[in-house]
Amino acid sequence: MAQTFTMDDLKQRLQARQHKMTPQRQTVLQVFLDHPGEHLSAEDVYGILRQGSSEIGLATVYRSLELLSDLEILQKMEFGDGCSRYEVNTTNPLEHHHHHLICTTCGKVTEFEDDLLDELEGDIQNKLGFKVLNHQVKFYGTCKECQKEN
Template identity: 85%
Template sequence: MSRTFTMGDLKHRLQERQHKMTPQRQTVLQVFLDHPGKHLSAEDVHGMLRDSHSEIGLATVYRSLELLSELGILQKMEFGDGCSRYEVNTTNPSEHHHHHLICTKCGRVTEFEDDLLDDLEEDIRRKIGFKVENHQVKFYGICKECQQSVEG
């Protein structure tokens, strides 16, 4: 199950991987802590930092996001629109990530916590001998709000 992290938790995770919590990394991570459950692109993060009068450049944001995702602190996701988005990786490594529901009209991304593929993974292990360690599922469709706006 997912949990909430503090800046201290994230600093510890960086130090475990022999990296320092630089002021820039801390500022970037704070954006994610301030917007839990959001799937933010580098441009989103940079815009939020710029709005709060931060001097961190877009290139620094990109480097920070890439490093933090390589270290498993952030989870990098692709939703089929050519833009990488990130969120704090709150899952236990021995458990699966949540799934994403992506609206093809408004682009809203909703998280879905139920893991529907446990039986399929067991079937794959039994029949093929392949042990699935993790998976990502993305469902594309039209969210309730967009459906209502078309009907209304």
């Protein structure tokens, strides 16, 4: 199950991987702590920082997101629209990640935790000898709000 992280937790995770918590990285991470459960692109983060009068440039945001993703502090996700989105990686490596419902009309992304694929993973291991360590599921469709509008 996902857990909540503080800036100190994230700082420790960064330092454990031999990296410093620079003011820019802290500012970028704070955006994610202030917007829990949201899937933010580099442009989203940059826009939020600009609203707060931050002087951090878009290139620094991109570099910070890539490093934090490479270090598995942030989870990088692709939803098929050519735009990478990120969220704090709160998953236990022994558990599955949550899955996503993606509205193809408005772009809204909704998470769901139900993991209905355990039986399938068992079948894969039994029949093919392949041990699944993890999986990600993305469902594309139309959200309730967009269905009401049509």
